[in-house]
Amino acid sequence: MQKFFSNKKLIILMILIIVTFGLLAVTVNIRDKKSTPPVVQQVGNDVVSVVGGVFAYPTNAVKNATSEFSDLYNTYSENKRLKTRIGELAQNQAKLEVVQDENKKLKQELKLNGTLTDYSTVNASVLSRSPSSWQNYLTINRGQTSGIKKNMPVMSGKGLIGRIIEVDKVSSKVELISTNNELNDKFAAEILGDNKNVTGVVSRYDSSTGDLVMENVNSTKDIKKGQSVITSGLGGLTPRGLYIGKVYGIKKDNYGMTNSVYITPAAELRNFTVVTVIKSSVHGEN
Amino acid sequence: MNIKRRKIFGQVLFILFAFYLDGLIKWAFLNNMNHETIVILPQIMLMAIVMLTMRIEDRRQLIIYGIVFGVIYDSYYYGIIGLYTILLPLLMVGIDHFRFLLIKNNMGYDISIYFLSLTFLQTGIYLLEKLLQQTSTDVFDFITYTLGPTLLWNIVVFFVIYIPLANMSAWLVKYRRDSK
Numbered sequence: 010m011q012k013f014f015s016n017k018k019l020i021i022l023m024i025l026i027i028v029t030f031g032l033l034a035v036t037v038n039i040r041d042k043k044s045t046p047p048v049v050q051q052v053g054n055d056v057v058s059v060v061g062g063v064f065a066y067p068t069n070a071v072k073n074a075t076s077e078f079s080d081l082y083n084t085y086s087e088n089k090r091l092k093t094r095i096g097e098l099a100q101n102q103a104k105l106e107v108v109q110d111e112n113k114k115l116k117q118e119l120k121l122n123g124t125l126t127d128y129s130t131v132n133a134s135v136l137s138r139s140p141s142s143w144q145n146y147l148t149i150n151r152g153q154t155s156g157i158k159k160n161m162p163v164m165s166g167k168g169l170i171g172r173i174i175e176v177d178k179v180s181s182k183v184e185l186i187s188t189n190n191e192l193n194d195k196f197a198a199e200i201l202g203d204n205k206n207v208t209g210v211v212s213r214y215d216s217s218t219g220d221l222v223m224e225n226v227n228s229t230k231d232i233k234k235g236q237s238v239i240t241s242g243l244g245g246l247t248p249r250g251l252y253i254g255k256v257y258g259i260k261k262d263n264y265g266m267t268n269s270v271y272i273t274p275a276a277e278l279r280n281f282t283v284v285t286v287i288k289s290s291v292h293g294e295n
Numbered sequence: 296m297n298i299k300r301r302k303i304f305g306q307v308l309f310i311l312f313a314f315y316l317d318g319l320i321k322w323a324f325l326n327n328m329n330h331e332t333i334v335i336l337p338q339i340m341l342m343a344i345v346m347l348t349m350r351i352e353d354r355r356q357l358i359i360y361g362i363v364f365g366v367i368y369d370s371y372y373y374g375i376i377g378l379y380t381i382l383l384p385l386l387m388v389g390i391d392h393f394r395f396l397l398i399k400n401n402m403g404y405d406i407s408i409y410f411l412s413l414t415f416l417q418t419g420i421y422l423l424e425k426l427l428q429q430t431s432t433d434v435f436d437f438i439t440y441t442l443g444p445t446l447l448w449n450i451v452v453f454f455v456i457y458i459p460l461a462n463m464s465a466w467l468v469k470y471r472r473d474s475k
Contacts, residue, residue, distance in 0.1 A: 025381065029423075032377035037427055040374055050370050057371045064315045068323050137318025139372040140336045141420075142441045143430040146374065148318070175374050182374060216332055 040175060044159045051177040058136055058148055058180035065136040065150075069282040128248040131155050131286045136180070145185040147171070149284060152179045157286055160246045162196070164285045168252045168275030169196070169240065173286065183284065186221065186274065187214045198223055198253055199241035200270065202231045208241050209270065211253065220257055223270040229259050238272050248289040303356075305467050306347060310364055313343040318372060325448075334441045335448045338413055340368065342453055345409050346464040348387045349394075357387045375429070382419045386412050402457055409453055410446065417442055 039046055046054075133151035151157055153176055161173045163183045174184040186196075196211040200223075209226040223238065236256045242249030254274040261268055320337040344364070348357055361384030368379040390408060421437050424430045432441075453460075 025385075029377050029381045032380065033375060033423060033427055036374070036376045037429070046374075050376075053367065053370055057367060060311075061315050061318070064319055065322075068319045072323050135322065137315070137372075138322040140317045140321040140338065141373055142334045142336060142437075143424055143432070144373050144375070146372070147322075148371070 045153070045176050054177045055152070055179050058150065058177070061136050061148070062150060065134070069134060072282055126242070126249045127289070129288045131157060131288065132283055133286060134283050135281075143188075145171075145188045146174065147183040147185065147284070149181055149183055149286075150179065151286065152177045152181045154179055155286075156288060157181050158288075161289070162240070162247045162251060162287045164251060164287060165276045165281040165283075168254060170276045170284065172196075186211075186276075187216070187219075196247060196253070197241045197243040198238055199249075200226075200232055200256060201237045201239065202233075205231055207232060208243070211238075211272065213269075215271070218271070219274075221254060221272040221274050223272055224267065226268050226270055229268045229270070232256060232259060232270060234258060238270075246289065248287060251287065302467055302469075306351075306360075309463065309467060310340060310343050310347070310360070313340040314364065314368065316340070332440055333444045336417070336441070336445045337452070338416075338445070338449050339452075340364065341413060341416065342409060342449075342456075342460060343464070344383065344387065345390065345412050346405065346460055347468065348390045349405065349408065350464055350468040354388065354391050357391055358384050361385075361387045375427075378420050378423055379416075382416050386415060389415075402461075405457070405461065406450065406453060410450060413446060413449055414442070417445060 036046075045051065131151055133149040133155075136148040136150055138148075139146040149163075157173060157176055159173055159176055162169060163171050163173060169186060171183045171185040171188075173181055175182040198209055198211045200207040200209070207226055207228065209223045211221050211223045213222040213224065214220075215222055226232075234256055238253045238256060240247045240249060240251040240253060252275050254272040254276075257271040257273045259268055259270050316339040317337050320339065325335045325337065344360070347360070351357055362380060365378075365380035365383040366376060368383075369376045373379070390412070421430070421432075421441075425432075
């Protein structure tokens with residue numbers, strides 16, 4: 010026994026290897042299966058994120074200023090284009106209000122408490138992005154205290170950008186839609202066709218073209234380029250009607266069996282500092 | 296507070312500042328979310344760590360720094376504990392171990408040590424994540440699209456900020472050298 014434990018370096022190496030794999034396996038498991046990480050980790054992350062806010066605030070201000078500066082370049086042409094749309098918008102808004110009101114009354118009549126389209130929102134600002142190739146996370150400054158739960162969808166100004174993956178007390182992590190993690194990046198989606206909507210699952214991100222890929226599409230007959238894609242609300246975690254992007258094209262897979270619809274994401278995943286977390290009113294089994 | 300404690304406090308603040316810079320630089324300048332072919336990972340904290348490691352002579356202090364900042368880095372940025380937590384102390388002990396090769400502190404030496412550390416760290420992270428099936432990237436894609444650009448970007452940045460960084464880290468550990 011004396012001989013066995015005499016090589017100190019070997020023992021240290023052995024313990025190191027065991028500890029490494031133990032820690033990794035346990036934390037990966039916790040991240041995938043539990044709704045929150047252990048309290049120690051939560052508190053640690055919160056402290057780091059609160060202090061990080063001090064650095065993030067000026068950075069976000071600079072980021073906003075630079076994006077405003079680049080906006081100045083195309084102001085003239087954009088203004089012209091927008092002016093043509095503005096009349097249309099006012100009309101649509103009035104119509105939307107009337108329809109929403111009517112919808113609310115009808116729901117009361119039918120005693121419908123919550124449907125797939127009902128949700129409330131929480132705004133949060135971004136603190137940092139992980140300097141990591143495979144964990145595409147944003148850290149935001151809202152957590153459990155604001156009612157955020159794991160797996161809630163997250164939008165930027167224009168469209169869907171990802172999903173909450175870890176919730177701490179006053180901060181949380183958002184996994185971006187442009188991730189190739191096979192467990193978490195799936196969204197039940199729906200293409201708004203002229204007469205019939207086509208459902209499917211946004212399941213992949215094509216990093217070479219920057220497109221999202223929608224699979225399990227039942228028929229591609231009515232799909233045209235430029236049609237809007239929204240979340241379908243099926244599956245329970247995501248409400249219906251969150252805008253994802255526009256159809257870019259259809260490709261058959263290598264075996265010619267299924268069709269994949271390529272979608273240009275609406276969210277410009279670069280120039281934003283504030284995100285919106287969507288809290289669905291209808292909860293599926295989690 | 297005596298001067299030794301003050302210096303240690305300064306070192307911790309220095310590393311923490313570099314830690315936040317990593318996330319913020321990635322967020323503000325290298326935020327290529329729409330076309331994610333080339334991935335550049337800023338590793339400013341590693342610069343601070345390498346510079347301090349080459350100047351601090353107490354191995355126990357190095358290991359404590361490595362584990363503490365490794366855990367914070369993993370928990371805050373990766374959400375998986377065990378990548379930096381293990382690799383960072385290993386790296387620091389490694390640099391400390393081969394200190395006898397060091398003839399004098401010059402820029403070329405510092406940059407080559409940083410280059411080797413960055414390669415070791417990124418490759419280690421890749422191998423561990425591959426093992427745990429956190430990524431499906433193959434080795435050639437990793438070298439071309441992640442390791443290469445990351446090394447290039449970081450070496451250029453290190454070159455640019457070398458002089459203030461070296462002066463700062465020398466000043467932060469100076470007391471211990473003089474006392475010997």
